[in-house]
Amino acid sequence: MLRTEATYGSNPSRVTRRFASWFWPMATGLLAIAVSLSPVNFDGSLMLTPHWLLAVLLFWTARRPASTPPMLVFGLTALHDLVSAGPIGLEMFAALICVEALRSVAAYRPHRSFAIEWARIAVILILFELIVRAMLTVTLAGAPDLSQTALRYGATVAVYPLVVLFLRGGFGMGRADDRWISL
Numbered sequence: 001m002l003r004t005e006a007t008y009g010s011n012p013s014r015v016t017r018r019f020a021s022w023f024w025p026m027a028t029g030l031l032a033i034a035v036s037l038s039p040v041n042f043d044g045s046l047m048l049t050p051h052w053l054l055a056v057l058l059f060w061t062a063r064r065p066a067s068t069p070p071m072l073v074f075g076l077t078a079l080h081d082l083v084s085a086g087p088i089g090l091e092m093f094a095a096l097i098c099v100e101a102l103r104s105v106a107a108y109r110p111h112r113s114f115a116i117e118w119a120r121i122a123v124i125l126i127l128f129e130l131i132v133r134a135m136l137t138v139t140l141a142g143a144p145d146l147s148q149t150a151l152r153y154g155a156t157v158a159v160y161p162l163v164v165l166f167l168r169g170g171f172g173m174g175r176a177d178d179r180w181i182s183l
Contacts, residue, residue, distance in 0.1 A: 050158070052159070054125070093131070
């Protein structure tokens with residue numbers, strides 16, 4: 001069905017607000033993909049980096065659950081899987097489960113403390129790593145060493161406060177009830 005003026009009326013503000021609520025998570029997600037793919041080790045050796053995209057998606061889900069619909073998570077993580085040459089769909093599947101788990105927890109247990117939010121993110125990141133590891137084991141693909149998984153987990157948990165500082169402090173993007181209108 002074609003959505004016309006009869007559907008939305010003469011004021012398309014609902015559509016505009018919906019797009020605006022997805023714009024910043026999409027833009028910061030694309031920035032996170034670019035940062036995660038930028039070369040940080042110049043001697044050619046493999047270096048583990050934090051999962052920047054997942055940290056950004058979890059930030060938006062914890063702060064504004066309505067701004068990270070499943071299609072946005074799907075699109076960003078599929079793009080990350082494609083450009084990072086990882087197993088296509090693996091991290092996308094795990095990220096969708098983790099974002100939805102955090103969304104359901106945030107809906108029933110709202111919080112105001114950053115320490116509680118950070119602890120929730122740490123637990124969700126453990127879930128992410130367990131799902132990825134289980135799927136690699138089930139498909140008989142070579143799973144990374146447990147030490148590499150632990151280092152990536154630790155790095156992602158450690159950079160989450162930096163993501164919060166950058167997005168909240170740098171751009172002023174906090175919770176929906178802080179100063180923004182709930183979209």
